[in-house]
């Protein structure tokens with residue numbers, strides 16, 4: 334399929350080919366699903382909402398509920414106020430959510446619909462029942478990416494709902510970033526081992542990773558409750574994981590409720606997890622239990638045992654910026670060489686940070702923000718790699734170049750178990766090492782000459 338990709342690179346400023354990102358509302362919808370009893374609402378045409386739901390369903394293998402303002406030509410001319418007020422009335426009378434989280438789309442942004450005014454009007458007209466919540470965020474997809482949409486929605490949730498009573502409690506807020514339900518669950522497990530009580534926002538565990546018990550729940554048991562979100566203003570601190578997805582929300586909470594914020598990268602890999610555990614230790618003034626040290630030691634042992642297979646392997650990595658930054662650090666920890674590093678999400682911070690992580694160990698590497706998979710493929714044509722790490726869209730490159738692909742990040746649409754196994758924490762680090770080593774050894778076993786086909790590795 335990509336046989337025609339050439340090594341010769343022509344500078345492009347107004348064209349992306351196979352962009353390593355998708356549109357803002359997908360991230361906003363995902364974040365909203367992390368509130369208990371929430372129905373995400375897409376203020377735009379049905380096509381946008383159908384696309385966003387289907388992308389999330391393809392990745393999480395779960396039905397994703399969301400409503401839409403169902404714009405037609407009339408809405409494009411006269412604005413979407415009538416559609417949204419009618420939609421709110423219908424949503425509460427038919428589906429009865431605790432909260433509706435509205436995000437905009439390209440069309441409603443171009444029209445310039447004033448969502449807070451529409452919400453206020455719907456409330457005044459009695460279309461929003463007492464005790465129910467309606468919040469919104471702006472997600473114009475002609476800027477940013479799905480990560481920006483996620484960040485905007487989480488910051489808006491804080492803006493609308495967090496409160497400060499003046500009585501600080503013993504809870505630590507965690508803004509976990511645009512990670513899978515399994516990752517949110519793993520962060521909670523680690524916090525449980527550290528005996529630190531916390532509020533995680535958003536929390537899609539128990540929402541997009543539920544089991545099959547024969548019963549359908551429109552609003553599954555999981556998700557951060559509105560009461561817990563309100564009380565985030567009384568927590569003693571917030572840890573924001575990931576510059577692009579989480580910093581805006583933590584800053585919002587700091588400004589609104591004076592909750593001190595700490596900023597970290599995603600706890601992926603050894604250094605990332607160490608920094609997370611250490612930050613929790615400092616904020617919560619606790620000692621690290623032996624059980625956590627044992628988990629860490631097992632990862633160190635794996636890294637040492639399997640170093641011979643990973644050392645100096647050249648890697649191309651593409652995906653969401655917070656994931657890619659953390660993964661790049663992990664590859665450096667493993668003595669691997671992240672030579673090509675791409676994100677589709679715009680932001681100069683990305684290139685600066687990759688440069689800081691990689692430059693002392695790797696003189697030649699390429700990193701690009703607002704980049705695309707086509708250019709990454711062209712770099713590989715110039716000088717190949719041993720491994721690709723990225724989402725399902727990388728599989729075309731992997732196939733044509735015969736390079737193993739580790740599926741990582743969002744979206745993964747051609748495999749089914751990722752949502753249950755974490756990539757964060759020491760458990761996630763062990764899983765990633767396992768996948769990388771197995772992929773490299775499988776290829777060697779498939780392709781090596783008979784005399785090198787070893788039973789014992």
Ligand code: SF4
Nearest residue numbers: 356381384438439474
């Ligand atoms: S890019 Fe804009 S128009 Fe297209 S699906 Fe996303 S929100 Fe809708």
